[in-house]
Amino acid sequence: MPGDKSISHRAIILASIATGTSHVKGLLEGDDVLATIAAMRAMGASIDKQDEQGDAVWRIKGVGPMGLTAPTAPLDFGNAGTGVRLVMGLVAGAGIDARFIGDASLSARPMGRVLDPLRQMGAQADALMADDGAQRLPVHIKAASLMPANITPNVASAQVKSAILLAALGTMGTTSVREKIATRGHTETMLELFGAAISTQQQDGYHVVALNNQTGPGALRALDLDVPGDPSSAAFPMVAALSVPGSDVVLENIMLNRQRDGLIRVLRQMGADIEMLNPRQASGESCADLRVKYSKLKAIEVGADIAPDMIDEYPALAIAAAAAEGTTHMTGLAELRVKESDRLAAIEAGLKANGVAVEAGADWLKVTGGPIKGGGLVATHHDHRIAMAFLCLGLSAEAPVSIDDSTMIATSFPTFFALMADLGADIDG
Ligand code: S3P
Numbered sequence: 001m002p003g004d005k006s007i008s009h010r011a012i013i014l015a016s017i018a019t020g021t022s023h024v025k026g027l028l029e030g031d032d033v034l035a036t037i038a039a040m041r042a043m044g045a046s047i048d049k050q051d052e053q054g055d056a057v058w059r060i061k062g063v064g065p066m067g068l069t070a071p072t073a074p075l076d077f078g079n080a081g082t083g084v085r086l087v088m089g090l091v092a093g094a095g096i097d098a099r100f101i102g103d104a105s106l107s108a109r110p111m112g113r114v115l116d117p118l119r120q121m122g123a124q125a126d127a128l129m130a131d132d133g134a135q136r137l138p139v140h141i142k143a144a145s146l147m148p149a150n151i152t153p154n155v156a157s158a159q160v161k162s163a164i165l166l167a168a169l170g171t172m173g174t175t176s177v178r179e180k181i182a183t184r185g186h187t188e189t190m191l192e193l194f195g196a197a198i199s200t201q202q203q204d205g206y207h208v209v210a211l212n213n214q215t216g217p218g219a220l221r222a223l224d225l226d227v228p229g230d231p232s233s234a235a236f237p238m239v240a241a242l243s244v245p246g247s248d249v250v251l252e253n254i255m256l257n258r259q260r261d262g263l264i265r266v267l268r269q270m271g272a273d274i275e276m277l278n279p280r281q282a283s284g285e286s287c288a289d290l291r292v293k294y295s296k297l298k299a300i301e302v303g304a305d306i307a308p309d310m311i312d313e314y315p316a317l318a319i320a321a322a323a324a325e326g327t328t329h330m331t332g333l334a335e336l337r338v339k340e341s342d343r344l345a346a347i348e349a350g351l352k353a354n355g356v357a358v359e360a361g362a363d364w365l366k367v368t369g370g371p372i373k374g375g376g377l378v379a380t381h382h383d384h385r386i387a388m389a390f391l392c393l394g395l396s397a398e399a400p401v402s403i404d405d406s407t408m409i410a411t412s413f414p415t416f417f418a419l420m421a422d423l424g425a426d427i428d429g
Helices: 005-017 031-042 081-094 112-120 158-168 186-193 231-243 262-269 304-310 314-323 334-338 343-353 384-395 407-411 416-422
Strands: 021-025 046-052 055-061 098-101 124-129 135-142 173-179 198-203 206-213 224-226 248-255 273-282 285-293 327-331 357-360 364-368 372-374 397-399
Touching: 005 021, 005 031, 005 055, 005 081, 005 158, 005 186, 005 224, 031 046, 031 081, 031 407, 081 098, 081 112, 081 135, 081 158, 112 124, 112 135, 112 158, 158 173, 158 186, 158 206, 186 198, 231 248, 231 262, 231 285, 231 314, 231 384, 231 416, 248 273, 262 273, 262 304, 262 314, 314 327, 314 343, 314 364, 314 384, 334 343, 343 357, 343 364, 343 384, 372 384, 384 397, 384 407
Parallel strands: 021 224, 372 397
Antiparallel strands: 021 055, 046 055, 098 135, 124 135, 173 206, 198 206, 248 285, 273 285, 327 364, 357 364
16 A cells, blocks of 8 residues: 555655654655655755665655745645645744645635644734635745744644644744644654654643744754555555455555544444454554455444544545445534535535435535446546545446546555556556
C-alpha cells in the first residue's frame, strides 16, 4: 500500500525545518505530497530522491529554526487541503510573506478555520471572501511576529490543530490546542520524534495538546523515518475484498492509529472478517498487515462519535453499506460537505445513479443494501475518494460502473489501478 498521506506531508514539512539531513522511506509520491515538497523547496529546503537498493529514500536537508525564506512565486498546492493548511500555519509562525493557491476543488474549500486561529496568534492574512462569508484561496500571509495562544477550535480538525502547532514553533512560550473530540495526532507524535517539547493530556473533558517553546523558536533535529501504509487508501481494496465473493487479500503494513482505524472497527461490527497480523511500530505509529476475506455484512448505526476516527472513509463505507443487508445509518457527517468535494452529495448522487437506495440529510446518510444494479455514470467533482469508492462499487454491481474522471486518484493513490488489477479487478481507463 502507498505511504500514509498525513504522515508524508508532516515528514516533509518537519524535516524541511529541522537542523540536519533527514531520510524518509515509504513516502507517498502522490500529487498532494509532491505539492508540499515543491512548496518546501521554494522556501529553501533541499529535497531529493535517491535509490537505495531499489527503495526510494527521500533526503531532506532542513533550513533550521526560523530559516525559511519567502517564496518568490505563489505556493500552488493543487488539490492538497492538508498541505495548504499546515503550511499556512508554518509560514505564519516563520514570519515570512507567502501567497497560497490551489486547484478548483481546493479553491472552494474553507480556509477561515485555519486563518482565524492564526490571526488570534498575531498573523496577518488576507483571503478571498466568498459570497457566503467563507474565506477561500488565494490567501496571502504577510510577515509578522506571532505570540503563543490557547485555542479551542470550533471544528474537529487535525489540519487546524496542526496549523496552530506549526505556527507556535515560531513563538516563545506555550501554545495549547483544546479539542472536544481528539483528532489524528500525527503532528504532535512527529514533533516529539523531531525533539519538540510536546505534551498531551485530558483536561476538563478536553483533549489538550501543548507545545512548550520556553527558549524561543523550536529547534528540531533531523531524523530518519519510515512511513507506514495509508489506512485511508487501504479502505478501497478492503471494501472491495469484503464485497466480492471468494476474496482473501492481505494488505501489508497498514497504520492503525486509534484516530484512523474507525472504518475497521465499524466494518467488524458489520460482520467483516478482518484479521490483524504482525503488529509492529513504525515512526512512532502502530501498524500491522490486514487479512480481509469476503464477508456477508449487516447494516448498523454508525454514530457521530466515531466520525473523526474515519472522516475520510465514508465514501468507502457507503460502498460496503450498499452490499450489506439492511439500512446503514451514518450520523455526524457535516464535515463531509467541505472535503475535496461535497462528499455527502456526491455519494448520494453516485449511489442513486447505480440503483442503490440512499437518503441524505444535512449531516447524515442512510444506505440500504441489496443487489446493486450499476450501469451509472458517477460525477467525481475532482475528488479522489469518490472516484475510487465508485470504481469499487462496480466490482459488486450487475453492470459496470463508470466515473467521469480518474486523473485525481494520483493525488493520494498513484498505484491504485495497478494494485486493483493485481487483485483481479477489471477496470479500463
Ligand atoms: C488530515 C485531516 C483530515 C482529513 C484529511 C487529512 C490531516 O481533515 O480529512 O484528509 O492529515 O491532518 P480535517 O482536519 O479537515 O478533518
